[in-house]
Amino acid sequence: MKFDSVISGKIVTDKVFEGEIGVKNGKIMAIKDESGSMNGEKYYDCEGQYIFPGFIDSHVHCFSNPDEGIEKTTKAAAHGGITTIFDMPYDRPYPINHIDLFKQKTEQVNKYAYVDMGLWGTIAKCKGTEQITKMAEYGAIGIKLSTFETDVERFPRIPDIQIKQAMELAKNAGILVAFHAESEEIIKSKISEFKEKGLTKAIYHNLSRPPESESLAVIKLIELAYWTNSKIHLVHISHPHTVELIESFRKAYNVDVTFETCYQYTTLSTEDLKKYGSIAKCNPPLRTPDEVKCLTNQVLNNRIEFITSDHAPWVKDLNETNIFNSPSGLTGLDIMIPVMFDRFINKGLLSIIQFKNMFSTNIARRFGIKNKGIIKEGYDADLTVIDPKKTWQLDETCYESISNQSVFNGEFLQGKVTKTFLRGTLIYDGEIKNKKMGQYIKGPGFKEEMLFEN
Ligand SMILES: [Zn+2]
Structure with missing residues (x-):
C-alpha cells in the first residue's frame, strides 16, 4: 500500500x-x-x-480575552504540539449558555481553527438548565459551572439547587459537569479586608484564596455528585490537600469524580508570585513551595489524572501595583508541553509513557473522545x-498567543x-502552516439528528 x-x-x-x-x-x-x-x-x-499521540488540552479560553479568538488560540496550540483543545464557555460578550450560541460557535470552529476543538457549554444563573440537554445532544464536551462569581452574566456563581439539577440533566444526556471550585464567601471577604487595609502586594492574591477556599467548594460538589450519582470533573486543582480529599471521597463513596491540575501549579510557586506580580496571577493562586513540592509528588505517583494549561491570555499592565486590579490567567498553549517536558522528562521524574497518558490518553478517555489519544490503527x-x-531559549518571540508574558521567558x-x-x-514544523483544518469535535452525548433540526 x-x-x-x-x-x-x-x-x-x-x-x-x-x-x-x-x-x-x-x-x-x-x-x-x-x-x-x-x-x-x-x-x-x-x-x-x-x-506522541497529539496532545489534548481540555481547559482553554479562546474568548475570555476576545482579542485572542479561535485563530490565535489554535495557532498557539499547534505551535505547542497540542492537536485538540476543549474551549471553555465564558466568552465575551456572551457566554455559551444557549443552544443558538453553541451552534454559532461550532461554525466558527470549522471556519477558523488550526487544530480540532471540542466545546464546553454553560448555563445562565437563573433558569438556565433547560439548555443542557440540547447542548449535550449537539455535541458539547460537558457543562462547565462555577461556585465563584467573576461576573453575574458571563461567569456566574450557580446556586446549589441548580447545580444539582444540572448534574442530573447532564447525567441523563451522557456527559459530565465540570466545576471551577472556589468558595465565594471566603475569597470575597478576604479581598475586601485586604483592600481596606491597603494590603495589595502580589502575595495577598495567594492569601485571599487560602487552601480551604478550594477544598470547601470541592467537598460540596462531590457531595452533590454522590446524591445525584452523576459524573463530575474538577478543574485546576491547585492544592495537595484537595487532591487527598477527592481521593478519600472517591474511595469511601465511589463517586465518579476526576480532576486536573495545571502546568503552573507544579512548576511555579508563591516565590514567583512575589517576584513577577501580575504575570504570575491566576485563579486559584500559585501555592507555597512546600505545597508545590507535595502536588508534584502526587503527579509523579500517578495520583493526578491529567494536566491542562487553563490558557487565559492577558496582556498585563506591568505598572499596576495593586494585584487585585490585574486580570487573572496565564498564557499556556505555546509553552506548556516544552516546559513540562523539560521539567519532568529531562530530570527523569516522569516516564515518557506517563507523560503521554497525562497529556493525551487520559483526557481522551475521560471525555469519551473516540479516535484520539493513542497511536493505533484506525x-x-x-x-x-x-x-x-534540542536545547533552546524561550523568549517573548516564541509565542503565537497575544500574551507572551511568562515567568518562563529567558529560560533554556x-x-x-x-x-x-x-x-x-x-x-x-518550526512555523505554522497555513491550514485551517481544525474541526468541531463532538462529545459523548451527541445525537446525529440534532444536526438537521432547525
Ligand atoms: Zn479556566
Whole structure:
C-alpha cells in the first residue's frame, strides 16, 4: 500500500519503540517496529525523536480575552504540539449558555481553527438548565459551572439547587459537569479586608484564596455528585490537600469524580508570585513551595489524572501595583508541553509513557473522545514530534498567543516540539502552516439528528 505519508521515529504507545507510522486519509493505517519498509507520498524522518499521540488540552479560553479568538488560540496550540483543545464557555460578550450560541460557535470552529476543538457549554444563573440537554445532544464536551462569581452574566456563581439539577440533566444526556471550585464567601471577604487595609502586594492574591477556599467548594460538589450519582470533573486543582480529599471521597463513596491540575501549579510557586506580580496571577493562586513540592509528588505517583494549561491570555499592565486590579490567567498553549517536558522528562521524574497518558490518553478517555489519544490503527493521525536533545531559549518571540508574558521567558529548555500533524497533515514544523483544518469535535452525548433540526 502507498500511504499519504509515513513518519518514522520513537513511537510512544504503551511502550516506546523505533518504527514507522503509515497514514492514509487522515487515519493511522499501519504501525511497524522497523524503519524503511513503508512507502509514502511524503516521508518524515524523525530519527531519535519521540512521536506522541497529539496532545489534548481540555481547559482553554479562546474568548475570555476576545482579542485572542479561535485563530490565535489554535495557532498557539499547534505551535505547542497540542492537536485538540476543549474551549471553555465564558466568552465575551456572551457566554455559551444557549443552544443558538453553541451552534454559532461550532461554525466558527470549522471556519477558523488550526487544530480540532471540542466545546464546553454553560448555563445562565437563573433558569438556565433547560439548555443542557440540547447542548449535550449537539455535541458539547460537558457543562462547565462555577461556585465563584467573576461576573453575574458571563461567569456566574450557580446556586446549589441548580447545580444539582444540572448534574442530573447532564447525567441523563451522557456527559459530565465540570466545576471551577472556589468558595465565594471566603475569597470575597478576604479581598475586601485586604483592600481596606491597603494590603495589595502580589502575595495577598495567594492569601485571599487560602487552601480551604478550594477544598470547601470541592467537598460540596462531590457531595452533590454522590446524591445525584452523576459524573463530575474538577478543574485546576491547585492544592495537595484537595487532591487527598477527592481521593478519600472517591474511595469511601465511589463517586465518579476526576480532576486536573495545571502546568503552573507544579512548576511555579508563591516565590514567583512575589517576584513577577501580575504575570504570575491566576485563579486559584500559585501555592507555597512546600505545597508545590507535595502536588508534584502526587503527579509523579500517578495520583493526578491529567494536566491542562487553563490558557487565559492577558496582556498585563506591568505598572499596576495593586494585584487585585490585574486580570487573572496565564498564557499556556505555546509553552506548556516544552516546559513540562523539560521539567519532568529531562530530570527523569516522569516516564515518557506517563507523560503521554497525562497529556493525551487520559483526557481522551475521560471525555469519551473516540479516535484520539493513542497511536493505533484506525485512530486519527494526530501526532506530535518532540526532539528530546534540542536545547533552546524561550523568549517573548516564541509565542503565537497575544500574551507572551511568562515567568518562563529567558529560560533554556531541553526538548522542543519540532512537528505537529493534525489528521495526517503537517500543521507546524518550526512555523505554522497555513491550514485551517481544525474541526468541531463532538462529545459523548451527541445525537446525529440534532444536526438537521432547525
Ligand atoms: Zn479556566
